[in-house]
Amino acid sequence: MKRLSFLTFFLLLTTSVLAQNQLTVFYFGATSCGPCNRPEVIESIDKLKAEFDSIHPKYNTKFVMVVFDEDMETGLEFIEKYDYWDEVSIGSRYDNELSLDNLNKTDIPGLPHILIYEETFEPVGDWGIEVRESKKLVKEILEGTKVVSWVNSGMKLD
Secondary structure, eight states: OOOOOHHHHHHHHHHHHHOOOEEEEEEEEOTTOTGGGSHHHHHHHHHHHHHHHHHSTTSEEEEEEEEOOSSHHHHHHHHTTSOOOSEEEESOGGGOHHHHHTGGGSSOOOSSEEEEEEEEEEEETTTTEEEEEEEEEEEEEESHHHHHHHHHTTOOOO
C-alpha cells in the first residue's frame, strides 16, 4: 500500500476542501470595434474586473480578454487600454482558438461581447490536480451600451 506523507495528505485534503466552482469571464473586443474603444465601455470593463469578485465571492474568477486583431502589436495596444488580465488571446476571429471554442457557439458573435461560464473542477489522481468537470454559460452580454448598463446595474448573473 502506498503511504502518503503528511504534506501530501494535507495538500490533497486542502485541494478537495478548497475546490470550488470558477467563473470565467471572457471579454471579446477589437481595435476596429468602435464601441470597444469608447471610454465608458473601457471604464465598465475595468470596473467589472475590480468589483466582480466582491459581488460574487463564492466563486474563483478568471478574466480572459480575446482580441480580434490580426496584427500582434495592434492587439497589444488595444489590451493596454485595460488593466491586468489573467489570460489574453490575440488573433483574427477564425484563427483564434478561444473565439472558435466560445464565441462561435453564441447566437450573435458581435463585439463587444462578454461571456461568463461557470466551470466545475474535480481533483483527480494522487496529487489532486483539478480537471474541469463541467462548463455552463451563465451570462451573455452583447453590445457596448448593454455592457455598460449591466456593469452599472450590479453585474447580476441571473
